[in-house]
Amino acid sequence: MSEPLLATRALTKRFGGLTANSAVSLDLRKGQVHALLGPNGAGKSTLINLLSGDLPVSSGRILYRDRDITRLGPHQRSRLGIGRSYQKTNIFGPFTAYENCRLAAQSRQPRPWRIFSDAQAVPAVRRAAEAALEAAGLAAVADQPAASLSHGAQRQLEIAMVLATAPEVLLLDEPLAGMGADEAHRMVELLQKLGPDHAMLLVEHDMDAVFAVADVITVMVNGQVLESGPPAQIRASPAVRQAYLGDDDGPPGAEGGAAARPAGSGGRSA
Amino acid sequence: MNRKRLTLALSLLLLAAVPLAGSAYYTELVTKVMILAIFAMSLDLLVGYTGLVSLGHAASYGIGAYTLALAAPRYDPASLWVTLAEAVLAAGLASLAVGFFVVRVKGVYFLMVTLAFAQMFHFLFHDTDLGRGSDGISISFRPDASVRGFTPFDLGNSVHAYYFVLVVLLLTYAFLRLLLRSPLGHALRGIKSNEHRMQSLGFPVLRYKLASFTIAGALGGLAGYLSAAQFGFVNPELFGWHQSGNVLLMLILGGLGSLTGGVAGAFVFVAMQELFQALTIHWQLPFGLAIILLVVFLPGGLASLPARLRPPRPEGPFHV
Amino acid sequence: MTRPHLTLRRILGAAAALLLLPAAAARADQPKIKVGLMLPYSGTYTSLGVNITNGFKLAIAEHGGKLGGREIEYFTVDDESDPAKAPDNANKLIKRDKVDVLVGTVHSGVALAMAKMAKDTGTLLIVPNAGAGDITGPLCAPNIFRTSFTMWQSGYAMGKEALREGKKTAVTFTWKYAAGQESVDAFKEAFEAGGGKVLKMMALPFPQVEFQSYLTEIAALKPDMVYSFFSGGGAVKYVKDYAAAGLKAHIPLYGPGFLTDGTLEGQGEAAQGILTTLHYGDGLDNPKDKAFRAAYLKAYGSEPDVFSVQGYDSGQLLAAGVEAVKGDISRRKALIAAMEHAKLDSPRGPLTLSRSHNPVNNIYLRKVEGKENKVIGVASPALADPGRGCKM
């Protein structure tokens, strides 16, 4: 098995008296899609925020290629190759879809301080932006303002922007949230395509999607890791059924499909 | 685009023709307005393009002005080119230092902190021996434009000074246009639109904001320098918060984030001021009321007026 | 985003608004003499501006409203005592209204800016109040005159007086601006030259009036006396706070006349007995003063003060010059020479001008009695400002 790209060691996050993440340790490896499951409030988004640097850590460590990056700021982690998307669409509304991706690609441009050069005239950046749009299936709407795109397209743009920064690690927070069936299907395809070249952490409520793409699944409850392993192990785990699903109607992701989504999770929360 | 070029060219022609009217008073008045326009454009970089609402931009203006006052020899004219560079440098460096503190805070906090720092500079020149107190310093001679014995123009001549300021205005505009076209300019707009996302995309946002703050400050210093050169006099009120408030007002009057808006705003502002002053010595009363009415009923500034009067377009950009 | 085609309309509109502004109010056909009065008509110094204007116009009226056969046309600008607006305001009078004579002002910072403009443009300037030394120091010019005082004069005279009263140590306290600084420096100059010692020179930023922590320090230093320059509302509060802090009985307070001029109504009991020095005062026993007071009261229905006197003398000085050239003010040299050598019969006593165009007159010692600054003697007769830095 390859060395982990990104790893956490006993990562803990407290908000006042509330412990959102408690001693979470997990490894993300290249070529592996690592899905994070758990009911709302289990601390999944918090964990992503800790990994991306959006939130400061209370205790524990984050390692990137064995280097301690616990204290690095979000932009520094991004430059190392850790890209993230947001659960709530977080794009540049007034700009075109292309400019959203171009800006993302620009962040990797050497010599950003050349203030008399034309931002639009850097071939490498343009290519990266176009490739990201193409990969996310947005080439047709490249020149539309991001705010005017459909919700699904905005979600795709969210991913395209991350791709434009050419990351090694992808932290994706509910990329399918609020998508229609067709859009969701395309997104799953995209995730499958990205899997082999990246280390991916995927937070998603859509069980079909998770079991379709995940190589490893970690289930979190109340900020703690309940169980971690290949999909088959998780599907079979009584503890997961007991604690997370709260019933024993059958394995999640089985023929029940979307109907078997955990109670109270809100499903694809819009 | 053609239409825009045409209007810019016509405006320019109009501006270039002002001294031909022959009134020294109006020539100097429009010179003053153009200096304010440079000042407003410099603030636009900060407010309109980076999204940092500063209520302390007068600090850079004052520093630019005081640099000339302190650098000028008492009994000889100072060199225009040397002191101009010094003023821009001083204002830029001071902004860099202040920026180091203020870019860490956001929103209203930023507004309050910039105001407080401007007040600090006010006190620095008001209270210490640096600036000769509330009376200010008079600059006995206008800066001298000569280079190695050749004198291209004389700032003591109000027509020469007018065209000099006009050229500086155009250069400032061109500089900012280029800057906004560059990767830095695009990044600043990104920060204004969504600072958080810029950060997670890997932009060192604080450094970019600091760059914007410093450049805006240096250009504000340029405007302050020109004003000191025009009037030959500086005092601590240059740092006053009215100065900061007024330039923000110009920007909002003319429309944020368009550079030319700052220029138009400076003209509208001075015209309003002159009109109200001609009406009553309590001119701030109608002026203040006008501002309140404007912001209550016309949130987008005067620039939004024609768009509001026009019937809404059928195909709005936002369809979901 | 702005719609591009707005730009022209906006700029045109703004430019049109500018050009519609009232141009020069009058294009006189008769050769009137244009006098620009740039004085505070709003703000803290409003009453000073009004009294100076009244005094000036009284002097002109005594010449039949004409000087050298030419009528006088007034242009007035409110300087708001705001130095930041001074260049603009002076510019309006000089460039737009093209005045022949500029008269102003009260605030030293504004007056310095005016002196600078006058020096640049050659416009005749008469300063009817501001006491900043620089105006008749480094900024002095043939066309710049002052009919009031320099801060140096009253401060220096008080330094001498304090020595005569046997004081050995002093603390000075003033606003941190040129007028205050110059006043206490002159006091120190005279006081220390005669063997006195200034223990500490304290200053607070103008126009703050929170004296409390400074008064505490004065009490701790225990000097023989305190020399302070404050004026107007600040002086009212200072004198009262000084008494309230319990200092008045132990450490006598001295100052230039502004400390108690026009302020006694507000200062009341706290001011009684304070000694000050100034070029004017109550109970001056001379006929000119009596005549002036009567005429002023008749014309304006109020008692004149030192500012009215200064305005009046500004009018007298201008009259002396213009009459000498019979109204032909283009004869600059003769006009200026006549003003330089004028011997004015001022309500304050005889008044001549020094080489740097600053008044030479008696500095009186005054004592607060009731609501009056009673003249009790002459602290320094015919005292002239040294005019340091003036090269003319």
Added chain:
Amino acid sequence: MDFYSLLIQLLNAVQYGLLLFLVASGLTLIFGIMGIINLAHGSFYMIGAYLAFSLASLTGSLLWAVLLGTVLAVALGLFLEWALFSRFYRREHLEQVLLTYGLILVFEELRSLILGNDVHGVAVPAALSASIPLTDTLSYPVYRLFMSGVCLVLAGGLYLLIQRTRVGMMIRAGSSNREMVQSLGLNINLVYRLVFALGVALAALAGMIAAPASSVYPGMGTQVLIICFVVVVIGGIGSVWGALLAALLIGLVDTFGKVFLPSISGLLVYLLMAVILLWRPEGLVKRT
């Protein structure tokens, strides 16, 4: 410096700090609850001082002036909230800045029109005009002790309001969240209006009790506003207790700065702010 001078300077510092707190608490309350940035807050201080001046000369009693003035200030606050500020809760800060900037100009010019631009003294009530002698030259004016006392009483009242009432719960939560307020069973519009009026009244009250000690003069409002901003920045935005801490700190730095470092005393407060910004960018007291 001997013991008694030190004591007096300490009293001066605390008195100045408490007064600042009174003004700044209103600013921070209005911002914390309604999200309104109010540049005109200093004008309310100025208005209070001028109310004390004109009402004291009308009624002949400072007490009556303060009582009447407080009623008028509350009325002004209610009116302004109703007529202007209530329209601005959801508008951008930039527009709030513009609105309140316009208000400053209007207030200052109205003051100039109605009452002129002179500096006026306000008489200290006879009962409080004495000074307490400490040494032969040192004494402390009773009125200044009284001022500190009033400020302490008001701070105590604010404490009770914040700790013991439902409105206070909202203030502690520092919430501008409408749903939460409504879930507490409060009428949001009424609460906003009352809190705004309270903020105005606190600033005006500070101006009124300061008037006899500081005189009333044009521009007194803007001076106090900028220092209040520093108080809020140092104390932590929206935090009333942070404001108290910061105001007292500023009182100390300012007063002792004047004694020990007179040439840069005006700068010290701002340098203090710069240090705090480096050390704790969110201010001394972080709202949770």
